Amino acid sequence: xxxxxxxxxxxxxxxxxxxxxxxxxxxxxxxxxxxxxxxxxxxxxxxxxxxxxxxxxxxxxxxxxxxxxxxxxxxxxxxxxxxxxxxxxxxxxxxxxxxxxxxxxxxxxxxxxxxxxxxxxxxxxxxxxxxxxxxxxxxxxxxxxxxxxxxxxxxxxxxxxxxxxxxxxxxxxxxxxxxxxxxxxxxxxxxxxxxxxxxxxxxxxxxxxxxxxxxxxxxxxxxxxxxxxxxxxxxxxxxxxxxxxxxxxxxxxxxxxxxxxxxxxxxxxxxxxxxxxxx
Numbered sequence: 233x234x235x236x237x238x239x240x241x242x243x244x245x246x247x248x249x250x251x252x253x254x255x256x257x258x259x260x261x262x263x264x265x266x267x268x269x270x271x272x273x274x275x276x277x278x279x280x281x282x283x284x285x286x287x288x289x290x291x292x293x294x295x296x297x298x299x300x301x302x303x304x305x306x307x308x309x310x311x312x313x314x315x316x317x318x319x320x321x322x323x324x325x326x327x328x329x330x331x332x333x334x335x336x337x338x339x340x341x342x343x344x345x346x347x348x349x350x351x352x353x354x355x356x357x358x359x360x361x362x363x364x365x366x367x368x369x370x371x372x373x374x375x376x377x378x379x380x381x382x383x384x385x386x387x388x389x390x391x392x393x394x395x396x397x398x399x400x401x402x403x404x405x406x407x408x409x410x411x412x413x414x415x416x417x418x419x420x421x422x423x424x425x426x427x428x429x430x431x432x433x434x435x436x437x438x439x440x441x442x443x444x445x446x447x448x449x450x451x452x453x454x455x456x457x458x459x460x461x462x463x464x465x466x467x468x469x470x471x472x473x474x475x476x477x478x479x480x481x482x483x484x485x486x487x488x489x490x491x492x493x494x495x496x497x498x499x500x501x502x503x504x505x506x507x508x509x510x511x
Contacts, residue, residue: 245290249333253384254369255294256332258434259286260458261364262322262396262494269358270507274324276356278502282326285349289341291334294387298325298394298496301509307471308494310479314451315363315398315492322362323510325396325496327460329387332369335437339366343440363398363492365450367434367458371415374430375423383432386462391429393463394496395475401488404454407435410487411457418481426474427465434458456491467495 265273277297287295300308305320313319330338349355372383381389399414401407411433419431435457436450463470479490499506 249337250331252332253293254332255329255383255386255432256369257330257335257338258367258369258432259292259328259330259365260325260367260396260434260460262316262325262362263364264321264323264360264362266358266360267511269356270510271504273356273359274504274507277324277326278499280354281349281356284354285342285346286326286328289338289345291331291338292328292342293331294384295326295328296387297499297501298327299323299499299506299510300325300494300496301506302511303509304467304495304497307467307475308492309476310490310492313492314400316494319492319494321360322494324499325394325494327387327394329384330366335366335368339440364439365436365458366439367436369432370411370435370457371433372430373415373419373423373433375426375428380429383430386430386432386460389462390498391462392465392497393467394498395428395459395461395463395467396492396494396496397459397461397478397490398452398492399457399459399482399488400452400491401455401457406487407455407457410485411435413485413487414457414459418485422474422478422481427463427470428461428474429464430462432460432462434460455488466497471495 300323308319311319316322401410436453438450438453478493482488482490
């Protein structure tokens with residue numbers, strides 16, 4: 233294919249299809265570097281993979297990395313989690329927004345790029361994917377209504393922390409009522425007066441059959457919801473009053489259960505800050 237033909241194809245692709253700013257989809261990936269590989273993994277992800285394996289791809293328009301130091305890992309609950317075994321596993325979290333309506337386009341590109349990166353020895357294999365899933369946006373609930381940054385800004389705004397919460401409906405039929413309860417009753421009540429400015433809610437989608445073999449197939453498709461709480465204060469400063477009772481509230485609703493509540497703080501891009509505090 234000639235250079236002119238490739239340029240024409242890019243122009244044609246840019247001229248059609250959705251191109252709004254709404255984060256209609258997300259990639260949420262929680263990873264544990266193997267012991268002794270913490271610094272090397274962090275440098276690979278910071279210097280190469282964050283860009284070549286994510287941000288350089290079409291329709292992925294915002295991203296941010298988060299880290300759980302050992303003291304943050306020890307705040308997680310429940311102790312017996314269907315997500316992380318042990319519950320402290322997964323000290324790095326990366327979150328990315330994908331343009332609404334462009335999931336299939338992005339997925340075809342990302343599979344091809346990651347196959348190429350793996351072939352070119354640009355994938356770091358001394359790591360474990362604890363939770364990695366592409367997800368569809370279901371709802372965003374704001375503490376302050378129309379005031380403040382929107383969800384489209386959430387990965388660029390300097391939030392001081394993030395809490396990853398995973399809830400599971402008892403059956404696929406109960407996920408819609410669970411989502412409605414979260415959106416209209418539970419989250420507005422929990423957000424009021426809290427340090428969390430907003431919560432985004434996503435539902436996981438199955439990974440394609442030609443995904444990379446080191447990423448396991450997504451569990452909980454049809455029953456699971458993934459919540460991201462964006463905090464204006466360090467999670468350690470507000471954990472006890474705002475996040476220790478999330479399990480009980482969901483269980484008492486009769487609609488599902490909490491499988492993980494995990495706090496993170498933002499990484500400092502281009503540095504190894506916090507790497508020595510992971511173990």
